Amino acid sequence: MLTERMASWAKRRVVLGILVGLFAVSGVAAAGYFHQSYNQTAYHVYINNKEIGIIHNPDTVRQWLANKMDRERKKFPGQSLQLNKKVTFKKADGDRAAYNEEKTLQQLEREISIKSSAARLVVGKKVIVYGKDKQSIEQALKQLKVRHVKETVKVEAAVVSPAAVFPDGQLVNLLRKRVTALAAEEAISVMKGKSSRGDGQFEMPAAGQLSSYFGERWGRLHAGIDIAAAVDTPVYSADNGRVIFAGQKAGYGNCIIVDHGNGYETLYGHLNAFVASNGDIVEKGEEIAKTGNTGRSTGPHLHFEIRKDGEPVNPLSYIH
Numbered sequence: 001m002l003t004e005r006m007a008s009w010a011k012r013r014v015v016l017g018i019l020v021g022l023f024a025v026s027g028v029a030a031a032g033y034f035h036q037s038y039n040q041t042a043y044h045v046y047i048n049n050k051e052i053g054i055i056h057n058p059d060t061v062r063q064w065l066a067n068k069m070d071r072e073r074k075k076f077p078g079q080s081l082q083l084n085k086k087v088t089f090k091k092a093d094g095d096r097a098a099y100n101e102e103k104t105l106q107q108l109e110r111e112i113s114i115k116s117s118a119a120r121l122v123v124g125k126k127v128i129v130y131g132k133d134k135q136s137i138e139q140a141l142k143q144l145k146v147r148h149v150k151e152t153v154k155v156e157a158a159v160v161s162p163a164a165v166f167p168d169g170q171l172v173n174l175l176r177k178r179v180t181a182l183a184a185e186e187a188i189s190v191m192k193g194k195s196s197r198g199d200g201q202f203e204m205p206a207a208g209q210l211s212s213y214f215g216e217r218w219g220r221l222h223a224g225i226d227i228a229a230a231v232d233t234p235v236y237s238a239d240n241g242r243v244i245f246a247g248q249k250a251g252y253g254n255c256i257i258v259d260h261g262n263g264y265e266t267l268y269g270h271l272n273a274f275v276a277s278n279g280d281i282v283e284k285g286e287e288i289a290k291t292g293n294t295g296r297s298t299g300p301h302l303h304f305e306i307r308k309d310g311e312p313v314n315p316l317s318y319i320h
């Protein structure tokens with residue numbers, strides 16, 4: 001019968017279909033088994049020697065770490081970045097443990113972070129600021145003209161989160177705020193907006209009696225004025241300027257020279273002690289030294305000169 005023949009044909013097709021299907025399933029199973037047994041290597045992943053997972057290919061982790069580092073580098077240019085922990089791999093042997101990439105990466109995400117090899121400014125026990133390196137902080141301190149830094153102030157290496165590190169451009173302003181606040185506690189003193197340029201209006205550099213004037217004396221020019229004062233009387237800078245010499249000079253003994261940045265220099269001689277150092281920016285009226293009796297001197301006094309373009313002038317014509 002036509003219908004019977006058709007049914008039997010259809011039956012054969014079904015049987016054939018099942019056979020093909022079975023072959024396909026067993027083929028996939030066989031291929032999978034082959035792959036796992038002979039091709040599929042696995043690696044243990046360690047963070048600081050502690051195993052955190054198993055992966056198929058270490059490049060997955062390496063790429064993940066590289067991507068993380070790239071993102072941070074873009075966010076924090078100029079910083080010296082590194083991983084907080086060491087990631088290592090070891091090829092699995094014996095019966096291959098099942099790997100789990102996703103879990104391993106999640107564990108990495110939890111444990112691995114990027115750190116910055118930076119530097120910090122510490123005053124006493126207080127961390128004032130983090131900069132990208134020691135040089136950045138020292139440069140900012142210089143720009144700020146921080147002086148009288150006590151030994152409790154340190155610039156030291158520090159490993160921190162890159163987000164905690166301030167870019168060079170912001171360091172000076174930040175330090176100005178934070179260090180100035182500290183200055184009140186006398187840990188550090190900051191010369192705020194101090195100018196090294198004088199206005200040409202000089203002040204008397206010490207309290208005392210004038211004991212000698214500018215001009216010819218004993219057949220030679222006495223190039224300044226003498227102010228008699230007991231040893232260790234404060235000596236003040238006569239105008240804003242920068243100390244360009246603090247040391248001994250023949251005849252003058254201990255001596256300071258301040259360059260006022262406007263063609264004028266002042267000299268302070270026969271000093272007993274220095275308060276300011278070479279290179280310091282000093283303000284008009286700021287104590288720079290103590291009077292004394294050093295060099296060619298017949299008694300405690302301050303010898304004070306003003307030089308205009310290198311030539312001594314009579315200080316009394318310039319002191320207001």
Ligand SMILES: [Zn+2]
Pocket residue numbers: 212222224225226302303304
């Ligand atoms: Zn003199």
